[in-house]
Amino acid sequence: MDEAPATGTNAISTNGSALIEVRNLVKYFPITQGIVFQKQIGAVKAVDDISFDVKRGETLGIVGETGCGKSTTARLLVRLLDPTSGTILFEGQDIAAAKKEDLKALHREAQMVFQDPYSSLNPRKTVGSIIADPFVIHGLLKESGARRKRVQELMDRVGLNPEHYNRFPHEFSGGQRQRIGVARAIALEPKLLVADEPVSALDVSIQAQVLNLLRGLQREMGLTLIFIAHDLSVVRHMCDRVAVMYLGKVVEIASSEDLYSFPRHPYTGALLSAVPVPSPTGGRRERQLLTGDVPSPANPPKACRFHTRCFKAQSICSEDDPPLEYKGTRTMAACHFPLTEAEVKLRLPAALTAGRNGSGNARGAAGVIADQPPSSSSSSST
């Protein structure tokens, strides 16, 4: 655990330009037994010691299967949940232990867009008052005419008709409701927007509308975006960097280009291998199927949590937890036996690896860090 990149400079890709620095963040949900005298009999380890940085103005994607802790991470970052331990530095200030009064200031800077546009809007309020809520809560734009004008500007910005100010959420389609959610989130001009599966509840033809809106807003307002999704194609399209989570741990973090063309963690490889490509010819050579299900986060496997499903696992994987570290390239992965070029080529859709030539080491390690050679002993031993 000591090697975990907790110290500033070896950070997960940043040179002091970070908006958020997450260090050793942990969130356990207690499992209790008994009705009157409750005692804790265990814990769901939703997020278990993760560290990463988010740079100003970038889009960081978080991907993983159901139950890997990606939504918990999102909620921790805007402090909708209280962390069990660890620090979250937002512009240098630790918000992990911030009190309720201080959180109000945080929420002017960090806002969230939720997954389900049907349940995240109060059905009894008009759209105008939903979008105006942030101003009411923070005591801004007290004069009603000015507030209304600003709300209508926001509606126009996200592609809603400003004249629909007095309508109720049920009069809007799913895509339009998600636009309402976005308008509410950007009302206070936050620095950070956390979008938790913002398009997974929408029809395919509508998804692109919302994705383009988010991208446009980011460009215009200089937003930092944390984008959480289970759809790897969407994440590749939206994000500059991507963190892959498995059972509460970040197992790989890299730029989109690197992650999708040369994944190092076998779990990332398996995820990419499983994505269906909408082309009957451009598929992969061999599909690496994961067997079984994700183990319970209440009782995760020891050491490397992926070893129970990993095709490269050896005895060390169940004894020694691999730290998240640079694997010769610019990619950080937590694995004793990272994927080799040949293994990647075999598993990924041909189009993803096509642009690459030479070995992964050739392009990596430029600048940022003192290079750590890839653990050559381990990769050759397979």
Added chain:
Amino acid sequence: MSTPLLQVEDLRVRFSTDDGIVHAVDGISYTVDTGQTLGIVGESGSGKTVSSLTTLGLTRAKNTTIEGRILFEGRDLVTLSDDELRKIRGNEIAMIFQDPLSSLHPFYKVGAQLSEAVLTHRSVGKSAARARSVELLELVGIPDPQKRVDQFPHEFSGGMRQRVMIAMALANEPKLLIADEPTTALDVTVQAQILGLLEDLQRRLGMAIIVITHDLGVVAEITDHIAVMYAGRIVERAPTEAIFGSPQHPYTWGLLRSIPRLDTPRDEELVPISGRPPSLIQRPSGCHFHPRCPYVREAHKRIDPRLEPVTGDPGHFAACLLETDVRSRIWRALQAGEDPASLRHLVVEDQQPMRAHATHRLASQEEL
């Protein structure tokens, strides 16, 4: 040519509601052969689910009008009585539903629910039915079936529940399996497992499969033919390679261009389909897609296109009023990354825009 296993002819399903008549399925035709997989693609409300529920007689109700024919091995399922249909449903035609959690009864053990599927159609004893249940669980790759058969649905994960659903559907070795969004509620890794399982089972059991989905990636992986539905109609139908290789309908183009995919450059702009799916009560005039179509002509707002064979490609059907050569020019331009809005000039209007085109040319000559 032998008769296909399932032949749907001009099927129409209407529901009368308080708000008006919902034209859920509006004259669709398709066939499925033994050993083949048909994909039905469309958004929510396009009628894809209703059409297959009707095949199983699951839309029969007082307020429903069903017209057309659904020939299954030569018998018209539309005219069968409820009792006769019940003998086919779950026996010769089986269905897998989208949400495995709500499709399994939470009070009964998985084994009991599987046995029920067997006992409904076979006169076998309880122990034989149980043995069959274990066999089925093994068939769909559930480890330790002897033990799992006595467990409740809540003890299974999402992917495992979907496997149980598939096992139940296969209980009587159906000739046709209808899978309605079989992987939508599942993670990609589990989705890949389930798709692999379906393909494998089809090879071993030789059944026909209809997959209903909104995910173009899923249909590309496992189907032989694809029907694209929009507003209750099939707007394009073709072999899978043709749908992805030379799609003919603007809606299909929209679907293909609006999803981010792993095999295109990362920074390629997504081109959304503007607007939203139409109401099935008050449908747009003319071509139902015209309010969202970037290549609409005035005439398209009045004329209703029929599903017709594409010139030079007899297995490929499309319901579009644009000429075939115009369509292929537009698709080539779209593939080259052009914006749909910039391609309007390819759609030469009958009168007015002709003139606009001409004046445009005049203007550019003046500039010279």
